[in-house]
Every structure is written in C-alpha cells, then in structure tokens.
Amino acid sequence: xxxxxxxxxxxxxxxxxxxxxxxxxxxxxxxxxxxxxxxxxxxxxxxxxxxxxxxxxxxxxxxxxxxxxxxxxxxxxxxxxxxxxxxxxxxxxxxxxxxxxxxxxxxxxxxxxxxxxxxxxxxxxxxxxxxxxxxxxxxxxxxxxxxxxxxxxxxxxxxxxxxxxxxxxxxxxxxxxxxxxxxxxxxxxxxxxxxxxxxx
Amino acid sequence: xxxxxxxxxxxxxxxxxxxxxxxxxxxxxxxxxxxxxxxxxxxxxxxxxxxxxxxxxxxxxxxxxxxxxxxxxxxxxxxxxxxxxxxxxxxxxxxxxxxxxxxxxxxxxxxxxxxxxxxxxxxxxxxxxxxxxxxxxxxxxxxxxxxxxxxxxxxxxxxxxxxxxxxxxxxxxxxxxxxxxxxxxxxxxxxxxxxxxxxx
Numbered sequence: 283x284x285x286x287x288x289x290x291x292x293x294x295x296x297x298x299x300x301x302x303x304x305x306x307x308x309x310x311x312x313x314x315x316x317x318x319x320x321x322x323x324x325x326x327x328x329x330x331x332x333x334x335x336x337x338x339x340x341x342x343x344x345x346x347x348x349x350x351x352x353x354x355x356x357x358x359x360x361x362x363x364x365x366x367x368x369x370x371x372x373x374x375x376x377x378x379x380x381x382x383x384x385x386x387x388x389x390x391x392x393x394x395x396x397x398x399x400x401x402x403x404x405x406x407x408x409x410x411x412x413x414x415x416x417x418x419x420x421x422x423x424x425x426x427x428x429x430x431x432x433x434x435x436x437x438x439x440x441x442x443x444x445x446x447x448x449x450x451x452x453x454x455x456x457x458x459x460x461x462x463x464x465x466x467x468x469x470x471x472x473x474x475x476x477x478x479x480x481x482x
Numbered sequence: 483x484x485x486x487x488x489x490x491x492x493x494x495x496x497x498x499x500x501x502x503x504x505x506x507x508x509x510x511x512x513x514x515x516x517x518x519x520x521x522x523x524x525x526x527x528x529x530x531x532x533x534x535x536x537x538x539x540x541x542x543x544x545x546x547x548x549x550x551x552x553x554x555x556x557x558x559x560x561x562x563x564x565x566x567x568x569x570x571x572x573x574x575x576x577x578x579x580x581x582x583x584x585x586x587x588x589x590x591x592x593x594x595x596x597x598x599x600x601x602x603x604x605x606x607x608x609x610x611x612x613x614x615x616x617x618x619x620x621x622x623x624x625x626x627x628x629x630x631x632x633x634x635x636x637x638x639x640x641x642x643x644x645x646x647x648x649x650x651x652x653x654x655x656x657x658x659x660x661x662x663x664x665x666x667x668x669x670x671x672x673x674x675x676x677x678x679x680x681x682x
Contacts, residue, residue: 468666
C-alpha cells in the first residue's frame with residue numbers, strides 16, 4: 283500500500299480552493315489516498331520573500347482574471363471575497379482538531395470552509411463563522427470554539443506549518459507524492475502523468 | 483483574419499524555452515499566427531518585486547527539479563546552464579534586427595538561441611556566441627555584431643520591453659490573445675480551450 287499523497291494548502295488561497303475540488307478524485311483514480319494539510323502560507327512566504335498575489339503589481343490583476351476564468355472552465359462556484367486575503371487560523375486549527383477525530387469529516391469541513399469563503403465570498407476569519415458553517419456537518423459549536431483557543435491545537439498548526447516548510451512547501455496548492463514535489467492548481471496533469479508512470 | 487497571438491519571453495527563462503517549442507504548433511492548429519516578443523524580464527521583475535526563480539529559497543530547488551521533469555515529459559533536450567540566469571541583451575537585440583528583415587528567420591534564430599542555451603547549456607551572453615550560432619542560419623556574422631551595438635536596435639528592445647510591461651506582462655512565457663492574458667508554460671491547455679471556444 284502506497285503512502286497517502288500529501289496535499290498542502292492555505293484556506294485563503296484561490297488556487298488551493300481549485301485544487302481541493304479535484305485532488306481526491308484524481309488520486310482515487312490511481313487507488314491513492316490524500317492527506318490534507320492546511321498551513322499558514324504567510325510563514326512560507328517569509329522564507330521565499332513572496333507577497334500575497336492580489337497585492338502584486340500586474341500579477342494581482344492577472345490573477346483576478348485567471349481565477350474567474352479557471353472557475354468558468356472548471357464549472358465551479360467562484361467569488362473573489364470582499365475581505366481577501368485573510369489569516370486562516372481559526373479554520374486551520376479547527377481542521378486539525380477534527381482531523382484527529384475523523385479525517386473524512388475534516389475534509390468535508392475543509393471543503394465547506396472553501397465553499398463559504400470562495401463560493402459565497404463570506405469572510406471565514408472569525409471563529410464564530412467557522413463554528414456556524416461546521417454545525418450542519420455535526421460539529422458541536424462550543425467544542426469548536428474551545429478547540430481553536432486550545433494551546434495544543436495552536437501549537438499543532440505551527441508544527442504542521444513548520445514541517446511543511448521543512449519538506450520544501452512554499453506555495454498553495456502543493457503536493458508531495460512519494461517524495462516528489464508538485465506545485466500549483468495547474469499541475470494536476472503532471473501528477474496524473476507521474477502516477478500513471480509509477481513515479482518517473 | 484484574427485490578429486496574431488503575442489508571445490512574450492526572456493531568452494534566459496526555462497519556462498519560456500519550453501513554451502517556445504510548442505506555441506506555434508498550438509496556434510497553427512487553430513489557424514492562428516504567433517508574433518514573438520523577447521524582452522528583458524528583469525525590467526518587469528522590478529515592477530512586481532520578483533527575484534530570479536533559481537535564487538529563491540525553496541522555490542529555486544523546486545524549479546530545478548521541475549525543469550528536469552518537464553523536459554522529460556515533453557521529450558525535449560534540457561540542460562541547466564552553468565551560467566544561469568543571464569542577461570540576454572545580445573540575443574534579444576539580434577532577434578529584433580532579424581525580425582524586421584524576416585520574421586520566420588527571427589523565429590529560427592530564437593529557437594537556435596534557446597537550444598544553444600538550454601539544450602546545450604552554453605552561455606549565450608557574449609555577442610560573439612550569438613553571431614556564431616546565427617551563422618548556419620545564413621546570418622552574416624559582422625552584420626549581427628554591428629546590429630547588437632546599434633543605438634536604434636538597443637532602443638527597440640527597450641521599447642518592446644516597456645510596451646510588454648504596459649500590456650501587463652510580468653513573467654515568461656506570457657501570451658496575449660485578442661487582449662486576453664495567459665501566463666506560464668503550463669497554460670497551453672487553457673489557451674487551447676480559449677481558442678476552441680472562440681474566446682470565452
């Protein structure tokens with residue numbers, strides 16, 4: 283049994299959102315599992331000296347058009363949120379708290395977070411908002427609000443982010459498959475090719 | 483008759499090299515011409531605050547592996563030149579000088595430049611090297627050496643670079659099709675889709 287594909291992303295990353303909608307299906311077609319790893323991309327950007335895409339001269343405007351176009355081509359919901367980019371501490375911490383209990387639930391939660399933020403354009407910074415969209419998935423509101431303030435969970439997200447950077451992750455989405463790194467929502471064809479050829 | 487697809491690149495850009503090997507064939511399958519525009523990417527990077535890929539922590543190592551992999555998947559020659567990245571003034575100026583005489587010859591010259599640099603790994607900074615690989619294409623050596631020192635040709639490259647940046651170009655490869663911008667060697671699928679749908 284091969285080890286799971288590692289999928290790294292930031293909840294505030296549009297390209298991460300697009301990739302999240304596709305990666306499990308792609309992996310499953312090769313009989314592979316995917317392990318999701320939300321992270322604080324800002325920490326990696328300090329290492330590479332990168333700035334948030336939307337704030338970069340020329341590139342920011344390009345990306346805004348590219349996100350619209352990508353959503354149209356993928357036929358998925360898309361809204362550029364009024365508050366963008368954001369710090370995604372609450373959603374990321376809640377993810378790891380859920381992941382330790384039930385990884386399938388954690389993925390449903392992550393997809394809900396992406397949908398609320400980039401599908402509906404609603405700010406997911408406040409823990410209260412996170413608790414609200416998690417509730418229909420069967421997540422207890424008060425337990426979630428307590429978890430995102432828990433020291434161990436806070437440290438867990440820091441550790442996950444540090445481990446991702448140590449593994450070479452500098453962008454979102456990022457995938458590591460049997461040690462091989464892939465970066466970008468537009469590298470799914472390459473991942474398919476890699477899996478098909480048995481890692482060459 | 484549609485206007486030509488504009489293809490922007492820097493001779494020192496690996497992703498520009500990979501795109502140069504494919505863009506004309508893709509365009510031709512939709513009955514479209516391609517106009518090549520080498521530029522000094524450094525000028526655009528000043529606007530965006532970007533650094534050369536190979537010099538970026540984490541990203542540099544990722545890209546080196548990605549170039550190897552891309553060349554393998556595309557089945558094209560690839561060497562990371564010992565001298566990289568480089569300033570490509572001589573090759574870019576020679577391109578525009580040739581382009582004014584014969585655009586098909588200018589493209590053959592550009593492909594030769596890319597092949598010498600990224601296929602063979604040989605530094606194409608010196609004008610003498612550029613003159614040498616242009617000679618088998620029927621380009622007079624002394625005329626080329628004079629052209630790359632000509633004030634009007636020097637200014638032409640500056641103007642082309644300025645016009646590219648004004649049009650929103652910030653990376654290599656970059657394509658503008660009927661006003662729509664596309665960035666990256668991995669966006670050929672998107673260009674195909676755009677052309678197929680008649681620009682939607």
